[in-house]
Amino acid sequence: MTSPHMFDLLVIGSGPAGQKAAIQGAKAGKRVGLIEQTREVGGACVYQGTIPSKTLRESALQMVRFLRATDVFEFRMRDDVRISSLMTRLDRVVRAHGEFMKEQLTRNGIQHLHGRAKFLSDREIDIQHLDGTHTNVSASLIVIATGSRPRVPDHVPIDHEHILDSDSILSLVYLPKSLTVLGGGVIASEYASIFALLGVQVIMVDSADRPLKFLDQDLTDQFCQAFEESGGQYRGLQKIRQVQWDGFSKVTTTLDNGQILESEKMLVALGRVANIEYLNVPAAGLTPTSRGLISVNEHCQTVMPHIYAVGDVIGPPSLASCSMEQGRRAVCHALGLSPGSAPEHIPMGIYSIPEMSSVGLSEQEAIAKHGGAMVGRARFHEIARGQISGMTNGLLKMVADAQGKQLLGVHIVGEGATELIHIGQMGLLHRIQIDSFVENIFNFPTLAETYRVAALDIAKQRRG
């Protein structure tokens, strides 16, 4: 008889990666236990990350559209409705998503083990419960999917009241007059642009010369332009000397060049760290990297062949979409099941305002890899649908080989970019030629037409 504490598969963490790993195991007929330290399943993705920031973004956009329509429809919104409405909607969406995920796990017969996991050996785990009691569980296969949390830099005194991180920023009950955002990455850019749109005076400070440096520069230039039009400022190539709350009304930020910035609140978004502090990974035979991550091979397998690690705990790309796939593939690999062909082109979505998305090679990467590149551009204002919907601030950039024949990458900035990118992704997967976009018919009027316009731009360069 099997002990109630013995499982075929134990997954630590119920975020996107852990959840998909657990479901894959259950679908393969294995007895699966999912250890989660919080009461709810879903991880930071649901409660502090992907879902809340995207919901806040969507609500902010809807609210701003609504406010802009007041001239036409002659109504007035109460000023104090703003942030509380945003947060209430956010809470509703998060709860609904959490409930949905809980049901999904139950439906698949996965046992939810509430508590904090700590390795006792490479096959045994101690679960500490809220009341301080412990349960030992074991499995022949273990997946670590404990995710990440905001990094707390030594020199920034985060108090979650005036100086906030990307978790506590969601606890605001009113819009601050001004906000300094430390960082120039995805989280910093998303929140900075959302708050700027809501009328907060936002200053982003980062050491890089432009935000989101890993993206195509055409995209970030457009992002910066839109951010500045909303009243935001980006201060690049800056180092922080000191941050402090002045004790009364403002956070002061002293830059290395002596300049002092003042704001009512601050958001610190200077990266994330893996959640491994309670895991006691050395007991499982694992050694964290110098950056506090868990090393894995291409199958997400650690140096211990029966222990896998997936999601943020192994480092970039730290995308919920990738983490889910890592979880599924890791368990397939462990159980000897075919995971299908490996994803070749993973799209990246940045839910800033405007939205940005990218798949395949950038112009610079194409030149480096193929010795040259031809680029076609389509601006949303040139497209009928862009004009109709008022989405005129957008750009689709198509990257082809030097001959302008083969599609190599697509980069989009503008509303709907994260949806629109999937046409490009499918094109890349099926090795579509640039001319296919010219010769085929898209619905009219749609933003998908930008593909055709960009392809025509390339075709024109090819001819002339």
Next chain:
Amino acid sequence: MSPSSCLLEEELAAIRPVLANRLKTTGVDLPLLPVVAHQVLLLSGDPNVDSSKLSALIQQDQALAGQILRIANSPAYAPRSPIVSLQQAIAWLGFNMLAGLAFSVSVQSGVFKTAGYEKEVRGLWRHALATGLYGKEIARRIRHNVENAFLCGLLHLIGKPAILHLTSQTPPLAGRLHSWPVLEKLFDEFHLQAGTALGEVWKLPDSVKEAIRCFPDHLYDQATSPAKGAIITCLADHLASHALGTSDVEEETLRNLQVVRDLNFYPEDMTALLELKESIQHHVECFLS
């Protein structure tokens, strides 16, 4: 039943219907929020506020200004040099803390100054302040709004002084000094109702009204505000009672409360909160000494 408990029941039986009746018509009978307290509350939600506005407001009430300066100079805040002006006090204490304090001092020394119960009312305010301070720390741990948690804690028992006020103002109860055990019984029965009514009359923020109405152990799961003021205040209230010695609950019992589990606090989280006991006691004494 002992003769003393018989007397207590008799007294309660006489007061209960009068009080219940008064609470049915709350809007008319409940005290208005003092002007200064109301304006402080408005200011604290104003993103355009500056220290001079708050300073000017506090100066309208000399007793309040004096109290603020005393608190700013107290050892709990260890000023580097003596605080001699309100502007300086604001800078030293921080706006939100000061606004909360100004609100609290203004309320307790104004509408709820009930002759004959000074010591007991003071005990209520000590508890309220300790709850507000613990609320801030709980909110910080779960990444919820710290400012809101402070205000919820500070006002969660506002129904108790309101009942005291009503019993001292309502004929035929007025003019009689009721025993504290009798009043405590009335608090248990009516303070949520009185607090809720007062929250409406004073137009407190919705999240604070909800915390007043739903903070007890058996009610916080009815709260819907994303700010989670009710559940935070529930645990803060227990911790405040423990820290101030007003309940005989053992630390172990406190650690095993359902609210601790519902907040997903592990033993280490509770240890960290319990370690704040002396600091909270110190702050409370400095505020109210």
